[in-house]
Amino acid sequence: MTRVLKALAPAILIVGLLACGGLRYSQLSPEAKDFHPKGILVLPAEATTFGEAKADIDRLFEEVLKEKGWFTDVVGGEQIARRLSTDAELRQTVAEYLAKRDKVHFSDPELSGRIAALTGTEAILLVQVNYWNYTVEDDTKMAKVSLGITMIEAKTGKTIWTAVHQRVSDYLLIKPALPDVARGLIREMIGYMPH
Numbered sequence: 001m002t003r004v005l006k007a008l009a010p011a012i013l014i015v016g017l018l019a020c021g022g023l024r025y026s027q028l029s030p031e032a033k034d035f036h037p038k039g040i041l042v043l044p045a046e047a048t049t050f051g052e053a054k055a056d057i058d059r060l061f062e063e064v065l066k067e068k069g070w071f072t073d074v075v076g077g078e079q080i081a082r083r084l085s086t087d088a089e090l091r092q093t094v095a096e097y098l099a100k101r102d103k104v105h106f107s108d109p110e111l112s113g114r115i116a117a118l119t120g121t122e123a124i125l126l127v128q129v130n131y132w133n134y135t136v137e138d139d140t141k142m143a144k145v146s147l148g149i150t151m152i153e154a155k156t157g158k159t160i161w162t163a164v165h166q167r168v169s170d171y172l173l174i175k176p177a178l179p180d181v182a183r184g185l186i187r188e189m190i191g192y193m194p195h
Helices: 002-019 030-034 051-068 077-086 088-104 109-119 178-190
Strands: 025-028 039-042 073-075 123-137 140-153 158-171
Touching: 030 158, 039 051, 039 077, 039 109, 051 073, 051 077, 051 123, 051 178, 077 088, 088 109, 109 123, 123 158, 123 178, 140 178, 158 178
Parallel strands: 039 073, 039 123
Antiparallel strands: 025 158, 123 140, 140 158
């Protein structure tokens, strides 16, 4: 019996380590298996605490989603931000939708449906920058990026997928660029997203 355990111990350890992979938090709706949007809208990132991250995150989400090739139309944060500055109806609808989500935790299907109709998309991605900084922990210098993503089915207002994850890159002398750390994180997270 001891010989068998000694022989199996490395395999059990490897399987255990592989099982630790994945996102820090991810929740998938039962409706996700039947949800295959052709067009996706990425609203400008919520980066209240880390405002300097906003432009990079908006650009990177659009780039990564386009490189995946899962959607025929990707309306990214930069593009929609320009449109929000000129389209009063869209600006008001997005503002009302986000205010309802924030204040009463309700994804209003009428408002999300109107956003979809105005943008020609079927899914809405909400992105939150939770951390975007250089830090030192236990004498280790690191670049740290943490993001939260929520995917909404625009027609119904239902949350299809929610995920939170982070990426940390240690360094000695040369700081890794935070957008490069974020690009790797976004690619990893998007890999789990229903499509």
